[in-house]
Amino acid sequence: MNREDSIGEQLRDAGLRRTPVRLAVLRAVTSSRAPLGAPDVIRRLADGTDAVTVYRTLNTLAEHKLLHRVRGDDGAWRYAATAVGQRQHQEHPHAHFVCDTCGGVECLDRVPVPDELVRPKDLGRRYDVTYAELVVHGVCPKCHD
Amino acid sequence: MNREDSIGEQLRDAGLRRTPVRLAVLRAVTSSRAPLGAPDVIRRLADGTDAVTVYRTLNTLAEHKLLHRVRGDDGAWRYAATAVGQRQHQEHPHAHFVCDTCGGVECLDRVPVPDELVRPKDLGRRYDVTYAELVVHGVCPKCHD
DNA sequence: TATCCTTTTGCCAGTCACTTGCATTTAGCG
DNA sequence: CGCTAAATGCAAGTGACTGGCAAAAGGATA
Structure with a gap:
């Protein structure tokens, strides 16, 4: 099973139609x-793919958990593939690193978000927690000095 | 020392001029x-205060740590006073709760951001960490059911 | 393979938080 | 009081993102 098939499969497994735009967007992010x-993403699909469609596609893919997303330092979403290689790295929620110099975002797969933070005890039962986000801000190696 | 004086003092201590707009904005957020x-904030200063000036003022106050800020679920900044009563609650970094229904944000003063998360060991030394943000998403009591 | 229906796409224009530039006013100092 | 750097107001612009609607196309069915 090559990467291309896997991408098509992900769409099918999620119950989504396999359209050219979705394949291209998912391929680009992956x-x-x-x-x-x-x-x-829009820039990478240099062809005439409509920008609005890309926005809608990214939303759809994120809703169906094929992508996950974090806010960059500019408040705009950054998208990352959920399935990396054969493992689903969304399974174990992980932290993200945001470079406040270049605006780049990285998944910190090795830095998990501890359970007690995902559901803080001090929060009280009247709060319905969906998920917790751990975002580490700083300067990435590329921008370092 | 009443609250009004305290607000003026905060500005002076930060080395900022005590202007009507700054006093009003800081008072509103506090x-x-x-x-x-x-x-x-702009809405609460119902008088003719210019919106652009409020944006600039919020930036200035945040830069000087009189306010701290978090992204709401819409990606827009939410500002909270750093000095609450007599204690500086910025001193100990705390988590924030974002309601994904009403967009409201709350400071979770009782949920600290653990040191080992502010400077994750697995990150490697080539990353320069400035701070870590812990944002808990969910539904607040007001929107619950 | 032809048909039908729903979903997706493209293009329009619009929204909304936020910024930039520049001229005018003002805080805070001597 | 008068001076100067800093703060304000106003006009316009940027950029991510959304809504509406008609045309195109996926995919199940016959």
């Missing part, structure tokens, strides 16, 4: 090392 | 229970 913003 | 977005 093949990028760092999470991408919507404008990045 | 007197609100929940963190406010820039548009909220």
Whole structure:
């Protein structure tokens, strides 16, 4: 099973139609090392794919958990593939690193979000917790000095 | 020392000029229970205060640590006073709760951000960490059911 | 393979938080 | 009081993102 098939399969498994735009968007995000913003994705689909469609597609893919997303330092979403290689790295929620110099975002797969933070005890039972986000801000190696 | 004096003092201590707009903005944010977005602040200064000036003022106050800020679920900043009563609650970094239904933000003063998360060991030394943000998403009591 | 229906796409324009530039006013100092 | 750097107001712009609607296309069914 090559990567291309896997991408088509992910769509099918999620109950989504396998359309050219979805395949292209999912391929673009999957093949990028760092999470991408919507404008990045649009730029990478240099062909005439409509920007609005890309926005809607990214939303759809995120809703169906094929992508997950974090806010960059500019408040815009960055998208990363959920399935990386054969493992689903969304399974174990992980922290993200946001570079406040270049705006880049990275998934810190090795830095988990502890359970007691996902559901803080001090919060009281009247709060319905969906998920917790741990975002580490700083300067990435590339921008360092 | 009443609250008004304290607000003027905060500005002076930060080395900032005590202007009507700054006093008003700081007063508005301080007197609100929940963190406010820039548009909220602008609305509360119902008089003719210019919106752009409020944006600039919020930036300035945040830069000088009189306010701290978190992104709401819409990606827009929410501002909260750093000095609450006599204690500086910025001193000990705390988590924030974002209601994904009403967009409200709350400071979880009782939920600290653990040191080992502020400077994750698994991150490697080539990353320069400035701070870590812990944001808990869910539904607040007001929106619950 | 032809047909039908629902979903997806493209293009329009619009919204909303936030910024930039520049001229005018003002805080805070001597 | 008068001076100067800093703060304000106003006009316009940027950029991510959304809504509406008609045209195109996926995919199940016959």
